[in-house]
Amino acid sequence: MIRILLPAAVSAAAIAAAPAAAQDHGAHNHPAPTPTPAPEPAQPAMDHSQHDMAGMEGMDMPVMAPGGAAPPANAGPGTGTSLVPGADGGMRGIHLATGDWMVMAHGFAMTGVTDQGGPRGDAQAFTGSMAMLSATRGFDSGVQLRFSSMLSLDPVNGKRGYPNLFGTGETAGGVPLVDRQHPHDLFMELSARVDVPLAPGLTGFVYGGPVAEPALGPSAFMHRRSARYLPLSPITHHWFDSSHITYGVVTAGVATRGLQFEGSAFRGREPDENRWDIESPRLDSWSLRATLTPSPNWAFQLSHGRLESPEVTHPGEDERRTTASAHYARGGFSAMLGFAAKDRVPGPTLTAWLAEANWNLGAHHSVFGRVENVANDELFPDHDSPLHDRAFRVSRFEAGYAYRIPLGGDVELALGGSLAAYAKPAALDAAYGRAPHSATLFARLALGQ
Numbered sequence: 412m413i414r415i416l417l418p419a420a421v422s423a424a425a426i427a428a429a430p431a432a433a434q435d436h437g438a439h440n441h442p443a444p445t446p447t448p449a450p451e452p453a454q455p456a457m458d459h460s461q462h463d464m465a466g467m468e469g470m471d472m473p474v475m476a477p478g479g480a481a482p483p484a485n486a487g488p489g490t491g492t493s494l495v496p497g498a499d500g501g502m503r504g505i506h507l508a509t510g511d512w513m514v515m516a517h518g519f520a521m522t523g524v525t526d527q528g529g530p531r532g533d534a535q536a537f538t539g540s541m542a543m544l545s546a547t548r549g550f551d552s553g554v555q556l557r558f559s560s561m562l563s564l565d566p567v568n569g570k571r572g573y574p575n576l577f578g579t580g581e582t583a584g585g586v587p588l589v590d591r592q593h594p595h596d597l598f599m600e601l602s603a604r605v606d607v608p609l610a611p612g613l614t615g616f617v618y619g620g621p622v623a624e625p626a627l628g629p630s631a632f633m634h635r636r637s638a639r640y641l642p643l644s645p646i647t648h649h650w651f652d653s654s655h656i657t658y659g660v661v662t663a664g665v666a667t668r669g670l671q672f673e674g675s676a677f678r679g680r681e682p683d684e685n686r687w688d689i690e691s692p693r694l695d696s697w698s699l700r701a702t703l704t705p706s707p708n709w710a711f712q713l714s715h716g717r718l719e720s721p722e723v724t725h726p727g728e729d730e731r732r733t734t735a736s737a738h739y740a741r742g743g744f745s746a747m748l749g750f751a752a753k754d755r756v757p758g759p760t761l762t763a764w765l766a767e768a769n770w771n772l773g774a775h776h777s778v779f780g781r782v783e784n785v786a787n788d789e790l791f792p793d794h795d796s797p798l799h800d801r802a803f804r805v806s807r808f809e810a811g812y813a814y815r816i817p818l819g820g821d822v823e824l825a826l827g828g829s830l831a832a833y834a835k836p837a838a839l840d841a842a843y844g845r846a847p848h849s850a851t852l853f854a855r856l857a858l859g860q
């Protein structure tokens with residue numbers, strides 16, 4: 412227990428200590444300094460009071476480009492080059508202007524204990540964490556340059572990650588992980604991005620790096636406001652957003668105020684089970700994504716990718732992945748509805764649905780939930796099992812509550828818990844019990860969003 416909890420405490424302390432170093436900036440809920448897709452022309456001398464959006468969270472404000480010829484964007488930045496509704500509030504945290512560069516830091520550390528229930532549901536303490544650091548600078552020409560890094564201490568959970576009933580994907584000790592969420596890699600992102608104004612209201616961009624996220628799927632769950640307090644990974648992670656850690660990505664796109672088109676070349680293979688290293692990049696797969704943001708309240712994305720041999724245990728098997736999602740944000744309420752189809756080549760097509768929402772009620776209370784439905788054929792990896800490779804459609808219904816304690820300087824402690832129940836075919840009763848249910852408690856310390 413101590414071994415598991417200590418790294419979270421250390422990273423939590425690091426996050427908590429950070430605002431002291433930036434007292435004059437930390438207390439404000441700044442909008443993102445880089446409101447994707449609008450480039451940020453060099454106007455560092457902007458009146459600070461104009462820039463201060465504190466108290467405006469939840470208002471239906473477009474994410475304003477801080478001056479210049481760029482129009483205000485309806486969208487805010489998600490993970491990689493993905494977009495979320497501008498009304499979600501953008502990425503917040505500590506902002507420091509150092510010379511020509513604007514440095515932004517944000518992140519979270521959480522520790523939890525979960526009992527996933529039933530014969531296959533383990534009980535375990537676990538941690539989750541993410542620290543993001545980015546540096547952005549604008550040039551007189553309107554060109555904007557940004558470097559981003561994202562780190563996680565997930566690997567301290569051990570190779571088998573944490574219990575997550577009906578969750579599958581990736582391996583530990585060469586064995587597929589089932590009813591578990593794999594740990595994320597230490598390096599979740601090391602990327603660079605250049606935005607170039609092409610015409611009034613039109614921006615072109617190039618993004619990529621040795622660890623980055625291709626233009627495929629919605630913003631990854633750990634950055635979605637709708638999933639902010641949901642303590643566990645979605646069981647549909649490998650249908651929607653598992654490509655958020657990809658070793659080798661190059662993306663090019665164009666964006667207007669309400670529309671973004673982009674394409675990526677990237678490595679199809681999932682990260683291996685050594686979570687502390689950087690793997691060799693390749694560009695053997697591709698994806699295309701269109702994102703529509705008609706207002707600051709809505710974002711819709713449609714994406715399709717062809718992944719070369721994503722799974723180490725199925726080396727001859729490729730994947731065509733299609734995802735569609737709608738994101739809504741207004742007044743402290745954020746929601747997402749998504750559909751995904753994983754077409755194995757060769758093999759069947761497995762579909763998934765996901766609906767999740769978070770609602771901040773006043774200064775302290777949040778209620779949240781997620782419903783997922785997925786056809787999964789990886790629940791019995793043992794070749795001798797009569798159920799091996801059979802697809803079963805299962806559903807998870809999860810609901811929870813968090814009590815939020817603002818600690819000042821955009822630091823927040825949230826204490827909460829969730830309960831989950833499942834629907835599944837009777838053929839799974841022997842393995843999972845007739846009615847498994849799960850309970851999770853967590854403490855989450857966050858700097859910004």
Ligand SMILES: [Cu+2]
Nearest residue numbers: 595648652653
């Ligand atoms: Cu992941």
